Amino acid sequence: DAGITQSPRHKVTETGTPVTLRCHQTENHRYMYWYRQDPGHGLRLIHYSYGVKDTDKGEVSDGYSVSRSKTEDFLLTLESATSSQTSVYFCAISGRAMGFYEQYFGPGTRLTVT
Amino acid sequence: GENVEQHPSTLSVQEGDSAVIKCTYSDSASNYFPWYKQELGKGPQLIIDIRSNVGEKKDQRIAVTLNKTAKHFSLHITETQPEDSAVYFCAAKENTGTASKLTFGTGTRLQVTL
Numbered sequence: 001d002a003g004i005t006q007s008p009r010h011k012v013t014e015t016g017t018p019v020t021l022r023c024h025q026t027e028n029h030r031y032m033y034w035y036r037q038d039p040g041h042g043l044r045l046i047h048y049s050y051g052v053k054d055t056d057k058g059e060v061s062d063g064y065s066v067s068r069s070k071t072e073d074f075l076l077t078l079e080s081a082t083s084s085q086t087s088v089y090f091c092a093i094s095g096r097a098m099g100f101y102e103q104y105f106g107p108g109t110r111l112t113v114t
Numbered sequence: 115g116e117n118v119e120q121h122p123s124t125l126s127v128q129e130g131d132s133a134v135i136k137c138t139y140s141d142s143a144s145n146y147f148p149w150y151k152q153e154l155g156k157g158p159q160l161i162i163d164i165r166s167n168v169g170e171k172k173d174q175r176i177a178v179t180l181n182k183t184a185k186h187f188s189l190h191i192t193e194t195q196p197e198d199s200a201v202y203f204c205a206a207k208e209n210t211g212t213a214s215k216l217t218f219g220t221g222t223r224l225q226v227t228l
Contacts, residue, residue: 031213031214033214040220041220042118042120042203042218042219042220042221043158043203043205043216043218044218045215045216045217048213048215050213056213058215059115059217090157090158094213094214101146101148101163101165101207101214102148102160102163102214103148103160103214103216104160105150105157105158105159106157107156107157108156108157
């Protein structure tokens with residue numbers, strides 16, 4: 001998985017609780033991305049980062065926030081989880097060594113909000 | 115924003131036959147088109163990609179073609195094998211600089227039968 005780890009790999013939480021998912025890379029790449037995957041929707045971009053402390057919104061950012069205080073870590077936070085945020089979350093990276101465009105994905109985190 | 119449509123949603127072929135998956139995109143400025151293979155319980159894996167200045171690209175049994183005028187691109191798998199069974203996603207990159215913001219199709223489940 002191109003030097004990308006995600007934690008936790010599985011999580012069950014209750015509606016209204018805060019949840020933080022972590023993505024860690026060992027490749028020192030500039031760009032990091034968070035996607036969610038749902039049946040019938042493919043993968044949809046939540047937020048992405050183009051450097052330390054530099055982030056921007058994607059297609060489905062409502063209800064999510066992100067932070068990147070170090071090159072290697074990109075955190076996704078659900079401030080108050082809802083059942084509609086039950087999904088599989090994938091982190092991805094891209095950077096100069098990959099020709100910028102090529103994007104590689106982590107193993108995913110399955111989140112269930114009850 | 116970009117919109118990517120992918121067909122068919124499911125495809126069953128016999129081992130040794132060819133498989134073709136088609137995608138259309140809406141934004142004529144999109145300039146990079148990757149294909150991903152996702153096996154059960156894993157993250158998407160980049161298998162081949164094509165840039166807007168190229169019409170066709172091959173890598174062993176897989177090939178991708180791009181028709182910029184019609185705004186569609188296709189994945190071709192020849193001599194299919196059981197290990198080709200997976201979900202395949204196409205994507206298009208918005209022409210927004212070096213950040214690889216991808217819009218994905220909804221996926222094609224390919225089953226290769228013996």
